[in-house]
Amino acid sequence: EQQEEDTLRELRLFLRSVNDRLMQDRRFKAFTKPVDKEQVPDYHSVVKQPMDLSTALSKIDQQKYTTVREYLHDIDLIWKNALEYNPEDDPYDRQIRHRACALKDTVHAIIKYELEKDFERTCEQIKEAR
Numbered sequence: 001e002q003q004e005e006d007t008l009r010e011l012r013l014f015l016r017s018v019n020d021r022l023m024q025d026r027r028f029k030a031f032t033k034p035v036d037k038e039q040v041p042d043y044h045s046v047v048k049q050p051m052d053l054s055t056a057l058s059k060i061d062q063q064k065y066t067t068v069r070e071y072l073h074d075i076d077l078i079w080k081n082a083l084e085y086n087p088e089d090d091p092y093d094r095q096i097r098h099r100a101c102a103l104k105d106t107v108h109a110i111i112k113y114e115l116e117k118d119f120e121r122t123c124e125q126i127k128e129a130r
């Protein structure tokens with residue numbers, strides 16, 4: 001009902017504010033768009049569930065997320081995929097792994113300090129009821 005719609009609208013506003021901050025951070029530029037098959041031909045043979053910040057924004061707008069936990073699962077895919085695809089001990093792989101770790105720490109810190117526990121609980125209850 002209306003109260004649920006108000007809660008989910010507030011969730012979308014919160015998730016857009018988080019996602020925008022991540023997209024503006026130049027450390028995370030490589031994570032803003034899907035990995036380009038042409039540039040990285042073997043990417044999809046290694047990474048089974050590609051994800052990026054633009055795709056996450058589309059999913060926010062398509063109302064695909066009912067809880068912060070579902071959004072966080074997608075952002076965790078972004079940095080986990082980067083660690084998995086770039087394991088080598090060379091400067092390029094080390095730099096993208098460093099950025100992946102920064103993405104993980106940044107998104108978890110924002111959510112820890114800005115998300116109210118009972119707001120997420122309310123979203124989980126809406127999800128359960130659907």
Ligand SMILES: Cc1noc(C)c1-c1cc(NS(=O)(=O)c2ccccc2)cc(C(=O)O)c1
Binds near residue numbers: 037
């Ligand atoms: C993410 C990710 N996971 O594995 C890799 C490798 C990356 C990644 C993806 C991109 N974006 S891209 O696939 O469109 C591209 C690759 C090569 C040249 C130009 C563009 C850029 C970078 C980067 O370091 O700049 C890294």
